[in-house]
Amino acid sequence: MSAQTAIDWSALLKSGDRIFIGSNAAVPDALIGNLIEHSRDLNDIEVVHILTLSDQIWADPKHKNLFKINTLFIGGEAVRTAVAEGRADYTPCFLSEIPQLFEANHLPLDAALIMVSPPDEYGYCSMGVSVDVVSAAAQSARHIIAQINPRMPRTNGHSFIHMDQISAWMEAEQALPVVPPPQLDRVTERIGQYVSLLIEDGATLQVGIGKIPEAVLGYLANHKDLGVHSEMISDGVIDLMVRGVINNRKKTFHNGKTVTTFCIGTRRLYDYVDGNPHIEFLPSEYVNSPVNISRNERMISINSAIEVDLTGQVVADSIGYKFYSGIGGQVDFIRGAALSKGGKPIIALPSTTRDGSVSRIVPYITEGAGVVTSRGHVHYVVTEFGIASLQGKSIRERALELIRVAHPDFRAQLLQEVRKHFWVPGYQTDMPTSVRELGDIELKKLDIQNRSFELRPLRPADERRLQEFFYSHTKETLLLRYNYHPKQMSREKSCTLVSVNQERDLALCIVDKNGQTEVIHAVGRYYLIAEKNSCEVAFVIRESQRGKGMAKRLLAEMTAIARSRGIATMCAYVRKDNKPMLSIFKKGGFVKQPHDSVQEVYLELELQSG
The missing domain is CATH 3.40.630.30 (Gcn5-related N-acetyltransferase (GNAT))
Incomplete structure (x- = not known):
């Protein structure tokens, strides 16, 4: 590989083109900086991306003439602010279907700006920690422009791209963003404990990143023969894999392999996936396909929410009129788990906002908020006060189950609200109460x-x-x-x-x-x-x-x-x-x-x- 530091952007892009920027922990910051530095007369370049762990310099107002943002998942304050101020667009889409936007020319790509590992002796680079929709973007774009980063791990799976496919590249060393495991609080620990009760030995897991997934993983040390088929993995899976708790032996799809599309975590995680033959990074359209997800028996999908109403509707991408994140893979995995033999789709969330002033179990969704996961999708809702089982339940039964796991300070108010609409009949006068003497989970085997x-x-x-x-x-x-x-x-x-x-x-x-x-x-x-x-x-x-x-x-x-x-x-x-x-x-x-x-x-x- 001969050295290359200068990229002739004028030969690759023109004003009004659309580019894709690499995802998650694989954002090619040096490459984007090089484009900005040498943009010359370029204007109105539409930038498409999902979650990007970066300073998101392209969202800075000073570059508004150069870049127009169309994000498929809102993450990071710079992009979130740009969307809130109307300087950027948000296009909602299931993660499994984003590749179709590129391939079917709904969002035709002129270039994909990605980060890869150095090529091996055969000329193949690895997309490393982020294959997800990067793979589809690279296949669909007219030009692949790469930042070759010697610190990018070489991951296994469908993560490779040959140097012959790359139109232009530059070498630039860049530390991958580190997201340390979160500090857990009492509420999160309790939620993790409840969720773990729903996970049987031999189950296959989908988990995300954040407090609740880490809490759940922390309560699985005594489980056996777990598998992973997940949109992403974080540090929490490492100890369980090392201890043999996650061994993928009982998986009915990709037996013996942990399957994911990207990873986010600490340097320990990035080192762990580097060359690890037991972990396969595959494209989102494959991993997030509900049909493929359902091929794993006992599939457990664990996702969170901003609020859940008393019929089971899940709000996950917006706070009122303010768009906050995105649809992502939540519906993909909830639907896949529901179709799985013995599968369990789970929504887990704290019962209140952080200061305890607002219930996140609500009688009706906040004005302006959107439903990501419908009331027909959800089987379980878990808070620190228990497990609400919703599948096959009437609206009345759902409301009572969800009030039972709401914070006690809000249960009477919730019951009063639903009675106004006859979801719960007039003779239902008492709200659910607890038997504390049975322990935190109010359950004995x-x-x-x-x-x-x-x-x-x-x-x-x-x-x-x-x-x-x-x-x-x-x-x-x-x-x-x-x-x-x-x-x-x-x-x-x-x-x-x-x-x-x-x-x-x-x-x-x-x-x-x-x-x-x-x-x-x-x-x-x-x-x-x-x-x-x-x-x-x-x-x-x-x-x-x-x-x-x-x-x-x-x-x-x-x-x-x-x-x-x-x-x-x-x-x-x-x-x-x-x-x-x-x-x-x-x-x-x-x-x-x-x-x-x-x-x-x-x-x-x-x-x-x-």
Whole structure:
């Protein structure tokens, strides 16, 4: 390779041409500086790009006559300001479809300004840390103009370009931008913990950069056989790959390989991907294709949002009328994960803005904001207050699930707002409350006769599930539980039974979970008798699950919670002919007390003695 430092820009570009600038951590800053320095009589060059980690000198107002910006993803303050001031345009597009804009001449490119590694002995340079849409831009542009950077890693995959394809080039050493792992706070840690609960061994992950992805990765150290098929990777994947947690053995697409389109992080990451045969950098139109994404079984897509409304609509690129970022690959991966066998599309976000003054779970999206991901796409929404499961849920159920994971300071207001539009019926008067004694995740895993179950609070969105549970009972079960034979469980009645003030009373259930499908098998509840500082407890168990210890486990949990709340006694009324339930209470320490009824036995447990 002979030395070349001067580029004859006048032979490559003319006024009004359109150029592409390399992406993410591979912005050819020295090359752009050279163009500005030697631009002479050039004017109105349209600049097209996605996220660019750079000082973005082309967006400086002093270059407004030279450059006209049309960004496909807003990132960096200089470009964001230019868009806000009307000096630059924003063109929304799925990342998987941006290459089509170049190839089909919707945005024909006269030149692609890119950064590459030095050529190898065969004359091939690597696009290094950013293949993404750079590959398509290079294939579509009339001219490829390259900055050859000796500090650019040589990555594997479809990342190579031959020197014969390059119209002009210059050698210029440039340090890649360093984005250190973020400092995590309590809220982000909690979100990461919740998301990790949705990730099974053998799953394939899509993660981005920022606090939430790093928090999620931090809670995966005890997982096994994870894979990666992701638009990008960051430092968080390194330790998991080194420890063998991410080994790609169970991937059903590109088995054995971590697949990505670009990486952003520290020098450690850039060194790690350099020549690493276990990581393949492939073009965005391939990696971000929802069809290809779905070929990974158990595909987990983790994305964030600016706000989510109570129907599940996701705002991700704008704050009101202000465009902030872009569509990027969010919809590509959410759709791909939804189509995947066992896949889970997840939106994860803090429940409020940083200062806690504004809820990010909102009754309706902010005026001027745009929906990036529709209410039909989202399966899970995760905040620091829990996991809202939305797939297959009605608008009413979605609203109640999302209110449950909103910040407690805003739940009453959110319920009041949705009731105005009848999304939640008038008889739904109570907002979701928490059972803090069950721990941060309000969930306990149970292993009963080699089957996995979950013990958790009953929630307002369980209205239909509780109806189904009721109608599964035999007449005998209903008689033993209610002491008469009720024939109907109306929506209003079911709503009352699931909309419990869990800080006063208590309602727990044991569910069998298959994906997002949950079936209630047991319900236990107590009602506080405040004047006696006592509570009355009752159970009902699905007939097919009796004799397996579910009632015993529910009783133990409720007893522990009542005791921790300072309740003095727990009591129960049981029909004399309900021998199994009497046995459970007696084994739980309840003592028979005098009672007037000839049909019922009254039992009591002292909670605070000893």
